[in-house]
Amino acid sequence: MKTATDSSGERLLKVPQPTIERLSTYLQCVRGLRADGVLTASSTEIAARTGINAAQFRKDLSYFGEFGTPGLGYELAELEAHISRIMGLDARHDVLLVGAGNLGSALSQYMGFEHRGFHIVAAFDVDMEKIGQTIGACLIHHIDELPKVNAQLNAQVGVVAVPRAAAQEAVDKLVASGVQAILNFAPMSLLVRPGIVVRNVDLTSQMEVLSYYLRAK
Amino acid sequence: MKTATDSSGERLLKVPQPTIERLSTYLQCVRGLRADGVLTASSTEIAARTGINAAQFRKDLSYFGEFGTPGLGYELAELEAHISRIMGLDARHDVLLVGAGNLGSALSQYMGFEHRGFHIVAAFDVDMEKIGQTIGACLIHHIDELPKVNAQLNAQVGVVAVPRAAAQEAVDKLVASGVQAILNFAPMSLLVRPGIVVRNVDLTSQMEVLSYYLRAK
DNA sequence: TGACCCTTGTGAAAAATTTCTCTAAATTAA
């Protein structure tokens, strides 16, 4: 391949952002196939199951190396391992949860079951009644304790599950305490300094987009 | 403007999908500004708050018409009304919820508060203990009742909040009963016939993307 | 071995999307 690898063996000129998002889709697909006992698959088969063009799949992988065998396809165990490593899923990620309401609870439960690799290590809220209680396996602290708590824990990922009005402040505190990546469930754009990664998971927005396409018929 | 309007007065050649997603972001921003009592804003100000390029903002709007005033900017009440209409938010949308577990409950609660315009009108599950109970304000039916129930209700939007293994079947039932748009929370790609709109809201995937960018430093 | 399928990886072409740049419109200040 032509990608410029760095010393860590796996990085490159410029990988399109859409590629990264699709990588996650491929991973899901591969996990599903493997769970069904399938050992190998071609790009065409993976394309059919994900709805993504086969050439796109091959091109996406080509940014990171050569993982298939012409004539045969991809060995799924190997492919899963490769994509997992590309995505950094071989590392453990500690997560701070800000907002211990309904959504926060659902998330902590969901992550407990579904996400090996991601661990909520502390939760924060402003509601005095919640502080001192636990959510999943971890203690709920007052948000003002965040800097002190993360000085100990050194978590790099934050989840924002607070109302809109509290979201920017929550993010500022997370970033100030060393968090590098944030999953935002609040329905607003968070402003962060360059280098901090934010992903928005906004239900309102998704619904609105559905609404648009519904109208467009 | 140059857009080809159809008889309904608002449609056009081809609006990029990313534009639709940003429209929702602008709407959030405008709502926030209005809530703070701001009456007008320029594209530059909106750009600063959303992190989106000002030219992009103007271009996105230009697909739908001319909503600003040179020298002045945009009248926010008017802009909100326009974007809302473009997104189809002036219509009521009835929603079927499949999966009445933790996530389903959190969603129904969230939608009760946050979403005027979207109403969960029925919920479905396979767990016999849940059937007959209510979630939010609506009854939980057995999933096999879905066709019958929606023959009455005629909802066009479905929310899939079931485990991965049950997701495709849930979608097939939704589509068969007339649902046109689906919000999918299950961590897998759903296959639907052309014309059906699916939006994936996959926490696992979002986390994996964060993980990638975290590693990439 | 040789003919015949398949399927990958990739350069090049095509398409889509974003950003730039400039014109014209509206406001404010003098």
Next chain:
DNA sequence: TTAATTTAGAGAAATTTTTCACAAGGGTCA
């Protein structure tokens, strides 16, 4: 009223992303 300033809208350029098309690798079976 005029000059200076601000800002929208839009054609064009630049960039990014997707799709195409094909050479080469690898397997199977006669």
